[in-house]
Amino acid sequence: MKDKNKKSQSVLFRTTLSLAVGTILVFLVLTLVFYRQTTISLISDGKEKIERQAESLALAYDSLAADPSVSDTAIQSFINSFARTEQCSVWFVRSDGRIEYSTSVPSFIRGDILKADNYVFLSSDRVLELFLHKGEAMTSDITNGIFANSRSVSVSVSVATSKEDLNIVLFNTINVEREVFWRLSNGLLLPILVSFSMALLFFSLMARSLIRPLRALSDAATSVTKGDLSVRVDVPELRKESTLKYMLTDEITNMVNTVNSMIERLERQEADRKVFISSIAHDLRTPLTSIKGFLSAISDGTIPPESYPKYMDIIQTQVGRIQELITSMTEASSLSQVDESKMEEFDINEMIHDTVQNAENLISGKNISVNVELGKNSESKMMVFGESQLLYRVFYNLLTNAVKFTPDDGIIGISTSYDPQEDKVYVSVEDSGSGIPQDKLDRVFESFYKVDPSRTESGFGLGLYICREIITAHGEKIWAENSEDLGGAKFIYTLKTHRNKESK
DSSP states (O other), rough: OOOHHHHHHHHHHHHHHHHHHHHHHHHHHHHHHHHHHHHHHHHHHHHHHEEEEEEEEHHHHHHHOOOOTSOOHHHHHHHHHHHHHOOOEEEEEETSSBBEEESSEEEEEEEEEEEEETOOOOOOOOHHHHHHHHTTTTTSSSSSSSSSSSSEEEEEEEEOOSSEEEEEEEEEEEEEEHHHHHHHIIIIHHHHHHHHHHHHHHHHHHHHHHHHHHHHHHHHHHHTTTTTTTOOOGGGGGGOOGOOOOOOOHHHHHHHHHHHHHHHHHHHHHHHHHHHHHHHHHHHHHHHHHHHHHHHHHHTTOOOOGOOOOHHHHHHHHHHHHHHHHHHHHTTTSSSSGGGGGGGEHHHHHHHOOOOOOTHHHHHHOOOEEEEEOOSSBTTTEEEEEEEHHHHHHHHHHOOOOHHHTTTTOOOEEEEEEEETTTTEEEEEEEEEEOOOEEEEETTSTTTTOTTTGGGGGGOHHHHHHHHHHHHHTTTTTEEOOOOOOOTEEEEEEEESSSSGGOO
């Protein structure tokens, strides 16, 4: 028992771990996608921001420069104040790259600064980059794949001023990595942790609710293989009061119910088998005891020679009963298939008339009335397709079964009808007997089954089983219900009207 619990816990742990790893991978992918999209958004926002800053500064500079009352020192103070407030570097650069003024020198631009003739110049490549598309921000780095090439991205833009050959250049740096992780930790960390915890809890409950039925099914199958047919698959989650039953899929619920039904049927069949063996032993023991007694009496002279014919007839009758039992058992095991070469079209109405006439002695012996209502599907006939000898056996078994359970002066109803939509013929036999209990309607076709086991004179319990085997071999259906008109049992089966195309 401990090993089973350990194994179950191990499976549950592995399943939960797998689901947890899967969830982590999903969140990791979402995080990477968030990083990528946020990086692109930050760079785009940075470019738009520095473009607005450059345009605003150019307008302000042009306005101040056009005012004679504003000194160069005041303009320089304004530029420095603007750079500190907007956290950027502001340069004034000539078209040839000569730097007239700068508030600060970013580290990424230092390699592009050159000195010549007591002046400071920007490299020609940097000048070309800045002045080729004035007013459009440029980045010193691009993103490839998911991550940026560097932790920070530099942004620069140049705009022209009202003064000839003088441009304002703004430089700024975006710390992509710091900004993205700040947004991630402040905006997504808590939702991710809550979602992960809820997902892990939900997955754990689901895994547990899925594994327990499978373990119960395995334990039940093991018990059945050991011969214990009293076991049933018990899954607490399937109980009405359990809130976890909604986590189980319909397939698992159906599988549990199917396995329980299968075990229950096996248990019933085992019980029926024991009853049948007891019944067969009784049915064999009685005639064999009689035969043995009479033969012993003949051998030792107890029965005089003049009485031999009488007792030989009795012995012959008992032997016939034994042969009938053996024949029924043999037929029950050999009727699951039909011989295609013997399949033919014939009139089921004509066969019914002949069968009723053959059973006239049985019917008249109990003064039973037979009501026959026969339909037609071809001229004045009801043509069906099948092995006529086997189908004769089906109807004969149903008719004699109806006679057997119909009281004296009772009624038997026989009918045939044709359904053009299904292209099938329906045959029914019903009686005015006591009927079949509702809980036993689906069991009357089982082998060796008797509705009333105490009635040993009613046969061996194989007649209806043989009927079902023959009808099933023809690819059709047979079922039992209680007659609304006569009050007894009613048996209905279907037949084909012609050979199926696929069987040609």
